[in-house]
Amino acid sequence: MNEDAGPIFRQVADEIxxxxxxxxxxxxxxxxxxxxxxxxxxxxxxxxAKGLNQLVADGVLYKRRGVGMFVATGAREQLLKRRRSEFxxxxxxxxxxxxxxxxxSGREIATMITRWEESR
Amino acid sequence: xxxxxxxxxxxxxxxxxxxxxxxxxxxxxxxxxxxxxxRNGAGKTTLMQLLTGHRVPTGGGIEVFGARPYExxxxxxxxxxxxxxxxxxxxxxxxxxxxxxxxVFPDWDADTAATLLRDFELPAKRPIKKLSRGMNSAVGxxxxxxxxxxxTLFDEPYAGLDVVARHLFYDRLLADYAERPRTIVISTHLxxxxxxxxxxxxxxxxxxxxLDTDAESVRSSAVTVRGPREHVRAFAARHELLHxxxxxxxxxxxxxxxxxxxxxxxxxxxxxPTDLQELVVAMSLATAEHHxxxxxxxxxxxxx
Numbered sequence: 553m554n555e556d557a558g559p560i561f562r563q564v565a566d567e568i569x570x571x572x573x574x575x576x577x578x579x580x581x582x583x584x585x586x587x588x589x590x591x592x593x594x595x596x597x598x599x600x601a602k603g604l605n606q607l608v609a610d611g612v613l614y615k616r617r618g619v620g621m622f623v624a625t626g627a628r629e630q631l632l633k634r635r636r637s638e639f640x641x642x643x644x645x646x647x648x649x650x651x652x653x654x655x656x657s658g659r660e661i662a663t664m665i666t667r668w669e670e671s672r
Numbered sequence: 673x674x675x676x677x678x679x680x681x682x683x684x685x686x687x688x689x690x691x692x693x694x695x696x697x698x699x700x701x702x703x704x705x706x707x708x709x710x711r712n713g714a715g716k717t718t719l720m721q722l723l724t725g726h727r728v729p730t731g732g733g734i735e736v737f738g739a740r741p742y743e744x745x746x747x748x749x750x751x752x753x754x755x756x757x758x759x760x761x762x763x764x765x766x767x768x769x770x771x772x773x774x775x776v777f778p779d780w781d782a783d784t785a786a787t788l789l790r791d792f793e794l795p796a797k798r799p800i801k802k803l804s805r806g807m808n809s810a811v812g813x814x815x816x817x818x819x820x821x822x823x824t825l826f827d828e829p830y831a832g833l834d835v836v837a838r839h840l841f842y843d844r845l846l847a848d849y850a851e852r853p854r855t856i857v858i859s860t861h862l863x864x865x866x867x868x869x870x871x872x873x874x875x876x877x878x879x880x881x882x883l884d885t886d887a888e889s890v891r892s893s894a895v896t897v898r899g900p901r902e903h904v905r906a907f908a909a910r911h912e913l914l915h916x917x918x919x920x921x922x923x924x925x926x927x928x929x930x931x932x933x934x935x936x937x938x939x940x941x942x943x944x945p946t947d948l949q950e951l952v953v954a955m956s957l958a959t960a961e962h963h964x965x966x967x968x969x970x971x972x973x974x975x976x
Contacts, residue, residue: 558945559888560868588852594842595868596705597850599888 560595564603569612572623573631583613583621675738675824676704677855683732685718685879692718694879695732699821700855705845705869707887709860709952710876715858718754719876720825723857724753736823749778752821754812756828760800767796769811770818775941777819785818785847791840803834813841817848825857838862842869865946875952877959886950894928894951899941907939914954926954 571577578636584592589600604621607613612631613621624630651661676699685693693715700706700723710921721727721732725741725748734741741747760769770789774780791795792810794803800811809830816824830838846869849856860866872917873890885893894914896906904923908916912928926946936943946954 559891561888587847590846590850591843591867594839594846596871597846598704598871599855601870602888665726 560593560599560601561602561606564589564593564595565606566602568603568607569631572612572628573635574577575628577623579625579627581623582619583623585620674702674838676700678734678736680719680723680833681733681735683719683722683729683734685722685727686730687927689699691724691879693729694780694878696876696879696881696909697732698874698881698884699783700857701872702855702892703853704871705849705856705858706872706874707866708857708872708874708876709863709948710859711956714876715879717827720753720827720857720859722750723823724751724825726753745914749776750822751778752816752824754824754826756814756831757810758812760811762801764800765797766794766800766803766811769800769815770796773815773819777821779820779822781818781820784820786815788814788844791844792837806830806837807832809833810837813844817908818847820854823855823857825859829858830860830862830951833857838865841876842866845869863949863952864947870948873948874974875955879957882955882959883951887944887955890948890951891945894946894954895936895943895947896924896926896928896950897936897941897943898922898924898940899936899939902939903939907936910934914951914958914976928955 568577571580577583583604586601586604589595589603590597593600597613604613608615608621610625612627613626616622640651647661648658678700680698680700683693683696685707686689695720696715708719710716713883716729719867722729724738725736728742736747737951738748741751764772766789770772772787774782774785786869792814793813794807794810800808803811810971813826813829813833816826830841833841838856842865843855858866858870867887870887873883873885873887874881883890897907899922901918901921901923904925906917908925908927910933911930914926914927914928918925
């Protein structure tokens with residue numbers, strides 16, 4: 553998988569989270585199994601399992617005995633909430649760092665964003 | 673946790689004027705895929721030969737499934753060792769090699785063998801000595817997977833196999849492993865291709881173990897940093913420098929992280945995780961330098 557995007561198990565978890573956020577994996581539907589994930593991403597099954605277990609620990613997925621993992625009710629809302637709170641750190645920080653290097657002020661960035669939105 | 677599939681305790685293997693393994697200790701846990709990595713002549717094949725009872729170590733002890741493997745049928749029938757460039761009796765056709773393997777391995781899975789034979793498009797009736805190098809490798813891969821041996825070792829399993837066939841091998845290995853978890857050890861130079869499949873990594877260099885860790889933590893154990901040369905050096909001095917390259921005033925270094933050391937950002941450096949292949953190269957080069965360096969070496973040498 554992508555070497556620059558953190559541990560593989562985290563990437564596996566992120567992909568499932570993305571699918572939940574964009575609605576392609578609906579709540580109370582079955583998530584892919586360890587072996588399906590391992591085969592699809594060509595990764596070690598233990599790594600895939602670690603990704604799934606992370607999501608179980610986060611309350612995003614839950615286990616149904618002998619059946620598999622399912623998306624918890626409210627998972628999408630929970631993920632949206634978390635991602636919104638992480639937004640500044642994940643996106644604003646690198647933006648501001650680069651702007652600082654180039655001597656662009658926060659006010660100028662705000663203007664850029666407004667113009668960019670208008671031009672779309 | 674169950675007992676390891678194999679334990680290697682302070683093993684040394686000397687040939688007449690050459691020490692192939694020099695005091696290696698490790699444990700190979702049950703049910704996992706382990707990558708045995710290292711340069712040519714590092715000692716990978718020797719270690720596999722010891723694990724499979726093909727040789728007796730000069731010093732130290734080896735146990736597989738709790739007993740010494742050498743001349744121990746009870747252990748050996750649970751082991752499948754696919755050697756690089758495996759040779760078969762002259763008159764053997766592909767079919768004969770598979771039939772012979774079916775007799776040797778108690779857990780042989782004929783369906784798997786038949787499926788793989790089709791997947792790799794091997795002509796069952798062709799004499800093995802008339803096969804191409806890649807097809808010969810495919811025979812080994814089929815036997816290794818279909819044996820379903822509790823401990824399966826592949827030594828450079830894919831000489832001459834093209835990229836499509838290699839990916840077929842990875843896919844079938846994962847699928848078969850999922851169905852029947854077991855202990856698999858693979859030695860390979862194609863680290864980048866296989867790194868995501870590995871759960872454990874053993875890196876051997878000059879008969880010594882440089883790395884014995886789980887594959888996931890390898891990815892967070894080292895970084896490749898870039899930035900002004902002096903900053904790179906200052907950062908590396910807080911950790912362990914493995915390999916450095918400089919161009920004019922900038923530098924790039926592979927650095928193994930020490931706990932509690934400052935982050936690359938503190939030094940104004942950009943950092944990316946070092947992938948397994950880069951780490952193996954950097955660690956092997958670092959020990960090579962260590963072996964060739966003399967006290968009067970280049971004064972530019974970075975302190976480490």
